Amino acid sequence: xxxxxxxxxxxxxxxxxxYRKLKPLAMLWSLGKDSNVMLWLARKAxxxxxxxxxxHVDTGKKFPEMYKFRDEYTKKWxxxxxxxxxxxxxxxxxxxxxxARSAARKTAGxxxxxDKYKLAGVIAGIRRDEQATRAKERVFSPRGAGHKWxxxxxxxxxxxxxxxxxxxxxxxxxxxxxxxxEIDIWRYIEREDIPLxxxxxxxxxKRYRSLGDQxxxxxxxxxxxxxxxxxxxxxxxxxxxxxxxxxxxxxEDAFERLRVAGYL
Amino acid sequence: MSTIPTPAPQEAATPIVIVGHVDHGxxxxxxxxxxxxxxxxxxxxAQIIESSKKRGLTVEWSFLLDSLQIxxxxxxxxxxxxxxxxxxxxxxxxxxxxxxxQFLRNMIxxxxxxxxxxxxxxxxxxxxxxxxxxxxxxxxxxxxxxxxLMNKVDIFNYDQKKIEAAERDITxxxxxxxxxxxxxxxxxxxxxxxxxxxxxxxxWYKGPTLTEALAAVPAPSSRADLPLRLPxxxxxxxxxxxxxVGRIERGRIRVGDEVVIGVHGARARIATIESWHTAPxxxxxxxxxxxxxxxxxxIPDRGDFLYPASAAPLxxxxxRTRLFWLRQEPLRVGESFKLRLATxxxxxxxxxxxxxxxxxxxTEHPAEEVPPEGFAEITLAVSETMLFDAFVPGTxxxxxxxxxxxxxxxxxxxxxxxAESVAGRNAIHPTDSAVxxxxxxxxxxxRGGVFWMTGLPGAGKSTLARGAETRLFAxxxxxxxxxxxxxxxxxCSDLGFSEADRRENVRRxxxxxxxxxxxxxxxxxxxxxxxxxxxxxxxxxxxxxxHEIFIDTPQATCEERDPxxxxxxxxxxxxxGFTGIDAPYEAPVKPALRLETANAxxxxxxxxxxxxxxxxxxxxxxxxxxxx
Numbered sequence: 001x002x003x004x005x006x007x008x009x010x011x012x013x014x015x016x017x018x019y020r021k022l023k024p025l026a027m028l029w030s031l032g033k034d035s036n037v038m039l040w041l042a043r044k045a046x047x048x049x050x051x052x053x054x055x056h057v058d059t060g061k062k063f064p065e066m067y068k069f070r071d072e073y074t075k076k077w078x079x080x081x082x083x084x085x086x087x088x089x090x091x092x093x094x095x096x097x098x099x100a101r102s103a104a105r106k107t108a109g110x111x112x113x114x115d116k117y118k119l120a121g122v123i124a125g126i127r128r129d130e131q132a133t134r135a136k137e138r139v140f141s142p143r144g145a146g147h148k149w150x151x152x153x154x155x156x157x158x159x160x161x162x163x164x165x166x167x168x169x170x171x172x173x174x175x176x177x178x179x180x181x182e183i184d185i186w187r188y189i190e191r192e193d194i195p196l197x198x199x200x201x202x203x204x205x206k207r208y209r210s211l212g213d214q215x216x217x218x219x220x221x222x223x224x225x226x227x228x229x230x231x232x233x234x235x236x237x238x239x240x241x242x243x244x245x246x247x248x249x250x251x252e253d254a255f256e257r258l259r260v261a262g263y264l
Numbered sequence: 265m266s267t268i269p270t271p272a273p274q275e276a277a278t279p280i281v282i283v284g285h286v287d288h289g290x291x292x293x294x295x296x297x298x299x300x301x302x303x304x305x306x307x308x309x310a311q312i313i314e315s316s317k318k319r320g321l322t323v324e325w326s327f328l329l330d331s332l333q334i335x336x337x338x339x340x341x342x343x344x345x346x347x348x349x350x351x352x353x354x355x356x357x358x359x360x361x362x363x364x365x366q367f368l369r370n371m372i373x374x375x376x377x378x379x380x381x382x383x384x385x386x387x388x389x390x391x392x393x394x395x396x397x398x399x400x401x402x403x404x405x406x407x408x409x410x411x412x413l414m415n416k417v418d419i420f421n422y423d424q425k426k427i428e429a430a431e432r433d434i435t436x437x438x439x440x441x442x443x444x445x446x447x448x449x450x451x452x453x454x455x456x457x458x459x460x461x462x463x464x465x466x467x468w469y470k471g472p473t474l475t476e477a478l479a480a481v482p483a484p485s486s487r488a489d490l491p492l493r494l495p496x497x498x499x500x501x502x503x504x505x506x507x508x509v510g511r512i513e514r515g516r517i518r519v520g521d522e523v524v525i526g527v528h529g530a531r532a533r534i535a536t537i538e539s540w541h542t543a544p545x546x547x548x549x550x551x552x553x554x555x556x557x558x559x560x561x562x563i564p565d566r567g568d569f570l571y572p573a574s575a576a577p578l579x580x581x582x583x584r585t586r587l588f589w590l591r592q593e594p595l596r597v598g599e600s601f602k603l604r605l606a607t608x609x610x611x612x613x614x615x616x617x618x619x620x621x622x623x624x625x626x627t628e629h630p631a632e633e634v635p636p637e638g639f640a641e642i643t644l645a646v647s648e649t650m651l652f653d654a655f656v657p658g659t660x661x662x663x664x665x666x667x668x669x670x671x672x673x674x675x676x677x678x679x680x681x682x683a684e685s686v687a688g689r690n691a692i693h694p695t696d697s698a699v700x701x702x703x704x705x706x707x708x709x710x711r712g713g714v715f716w717m718t719g720l721p722g723a724g725k726s727t728l729a730r731g732a733e734t735r736l737f738a739x740x741x742x743x744x745x746x747x748x749x750x751x752x753x754x755x756c757s758d759l760g761f762s763e764a765d766r767r768e769n770v771r772r773x774x775x776x777x778x779x780x781x782x783x784x785x786x787x788x789x790x791x792x793x794x795x796x797x798x799x800x801x802x803x804x805x806x807x808x809x810x811h812e813i814f815i816d817t818p819q820a821t822c823e824e825r826d827p828x829x830x831x832x833x834x835x836x837x838x839x840x841g842f843t844g845i846d847a848p849y850e851a852p853v854k855p856a857l858r859l860e861t862a863n864a865x866x867x868x869x870x871x872x873x874x875x876x877x878x879x880x881x882x883x884x885x886x887x888x889x890x891x892x
Binding site (some may be wrong): 001008016047153167 | 275276277348353369370372373375376377405497498500502507509511537538540541542548551552553555566590604660663665666670672673676701762839840841
């Protein structure tokens with residue numbers, strides 16, 4: 001088994017644990033590269049089926065290409081799609097810096113969906129290497145009342161045994177891609193031929209490396225027009241993946257505050 | 265335009281954990297190592313420089329790891345992080361573990377999968393409490409390669425004699441734990457001596473630098489050539505196929521192989537290996553998450569091992585294990601847990617604390633309890649016979665984990681083996697009474713037994729139980745009733761209605777029923793016990809003499825009766841997780857007795873129940889056989 005085989009096997013194991021232990025369960029589908037890989041892994045785990053709904057928390061500010069992609073593949077992959085919307089930015093904590101405040105709309109939208117569907121488990125495609133705060137995550141990350149992430153009091157997690165609390169009002173975030181790196185995601189996309197929104201590929205010398213809302217995401221300089229070229233670019237790149245995400249850079253603790261409150 | 269070579273297949277990264285006492289220099293070591301090996305993305309270096317400047321410090325490499333605001337303010341690393349880095353063509357992942365004692369569980373989270381460890385020791389201070397604690401943990405989680413980095417040797421002016429004296433102390437400590445250190449590296453992380461490049465200040469040292477020592481860590485050994493262990497993770501039914509899924513922990517499978525299933529030992533052949541978007545497979549090896557069909561189409565349970573008849577796991581109901589205890593309260597004999605082993609979960613009780621490790625000198629002593637975050641050897645009594653392999657470092661064998669009834673992980677239990685005998689004055693010795701069941705039955709004129717009534721809320725369980733009780737008592741039967749509400753008013757008043765609490769409620773009811781039945785009583789239990797698993801647990805606890813009675817009342821009738829007004833409250837959304845409304849009820853498949861109540865008076869039904877119980881507890885041939 002090479003490294004991609006091992007990552008794949010581990011993610012499938014995690015997805016099957018989540019499906020067995022957490023009911024009702026749903027998977028976040030942000031339409032980005034990581035969540036497409038995650039959905040692909042679910043189809044591997046469940047032999048072509050996706051036995052739980054996928055959720056799109058719609059900020060209303062995604063790129064048109066992303067909505068088109070969502071509608072096309074919902075049909076093609078026979079997905080049960082749950083849609084949720086987000087409150088207006090005026091309803092969000094005004095002490096957050098502007099971009100973080102905008103991103104926090106998604107947190108509120110997600111919280112509303114979790115409550116509405118009484119979810120015990122939410123599968124999300126975050127990775128440790130994306131952002132330092134995400135590096136602290138568990139594979140199964142319990143969220144207490146008000147969906148709060150208690151960073152300083154996380155359960156032990158070892159030997160593939162995961163915390164699965166069943167207290168009312170709690171849910172568990174499940175992170176099957178936690179150990180994947182950005183380049184692993186791209187190599188797996190190449191190996192499996194996983195479809196993507198074409199915003200990831202260069203047009204006029206720029207491409208998106210990470211996709212968020214239109215107003216707080218910017219493209220990076222790049223000439224990579226194919227998956228193979230993206231991989232080659234990443235092998236020499238020394239800038240971080242989320243360099244184009246405004247809320248990561250506003251202040252040292254802005255991103256952590258977002259995450260404690262339930263952001264991904 | 266594509267002239268890009270396809271990357272060669274890569275080995276998975278080797279995880280390396282860095283442990284050691286607080287302030288002995290772990291974070292500095294990691295920061296320095298990443299810098300020396302040019303493994304930092306530009307953004308990170310800029311961040312560190314900026315953060316250090318803001319605080320008026322010279323460049324502080326440890327900031328790299330203290331990436332959470334709260335940690336940085338306290339100047340300590342709280343949680344473990346994973347940092348990829350590369351030496352030549354080989355990928356590593358550095359796992360940073362904290363030095364603060366109360367964060368042991370975070371350290372385990374990071375360290376448990378590591379292939380090798382770097383134990384950082386301040387050469388000047390020598391082994392401290394956390395040095396010993398972490399070394400103990402390395403042994404218990406089974407890390408085989410330990411590189412000892414003697415840090416801060418610049419304080420000794422790189423003096424060979426002093427450094428070697430410090431080294432002898434650490435060697436003695438590790439030998440006590442049966443750990444053979446792979447290598448000692450005298451170094452200064454801050455100054456960069458013997459980190460990525462050879463120090464010119466210690467010409468007497470001929471061993472490897474830290475990076476050379478890391479590069480020499482052997483790759484994880486393959487588990488594919490060991491006998492098969494495939495723990496069943498789940499069983500799916502897609503289309504018409506029944507599919508058994510799980511990860512192969514060791515060994516391999518091939519279509520046509522015969523396997524033995526679980527403790528019951530049914531046999532089957534691997535009929536197919538199923539997959540999606542993968543070339544058809546006829547074989548699979550350790551590490552792969554597989555989906556198989558079996559021939560004949562037997563239905564294993566989650567937790568069952570599939571294994572070859574030629575190499576079966578051990579089988580026991582009493583097991584000795586090492587323990588690293590993660591709870592903040594002590595552990596005492598008599599506490600019950602779930603023992604998770606791979607995908608299995610077994611009900612266990614701590615039968616004995618055999619010894620506890622004293623951290624001052626790592627010696628083992630008898631003790632009444634295992635202290636918070638302590639290390640011990642204990643004996644577990646399992647509620648049923650289970651299969652297991654003894655813990656072997658470098659495999660997933662015997663990796664037991666204890667969880668409490670809230671599904672919180674409270675300890676790690678590397679299993680040692682079958683407990684042959686019990687010793688020590690804290691041991692639980694379930695004693696056999698000198699008064700035999702036969703003696704009791706003779707005196708009472710009937711046998712004891714447990715009649716477990718299950719059914720929807722409002723089905724009539726308590727009413728029928730009380731009716732049968734009156735009738736049986738009138739005939740001289742020593743009978744009692746345990747009903748849900750009575751239990752919850754007293755014995756179980758600390759329990760709520762979460763899944764874990766309901767199950768605990770069932771466990772306690774069954775344990776009490778068993779004691780009463782063993783004293784010769786007829787016990788009627790009236791408990792919704794909605795799931796098949798709940799009642800299976802009760803059956804296991806009670807053992808012989810357990811009878812499942814299904815009070816079969818249509819839900820509409822129950823709801824119409826609604827004696828406690830609960831359905832109305834549940835419909836109004838005032839009760840969550842109410843059985844029959846928004847929580848499922850799993851009817852028994854083959855109850856010992858089914859009582860339909862819709863079209864009969866409760867008097868008639870209670871009489872039928874009393875008659876059935878009377879028949880089942882009659883002094884008859886079974887007891888006669890026992891006597892002879």
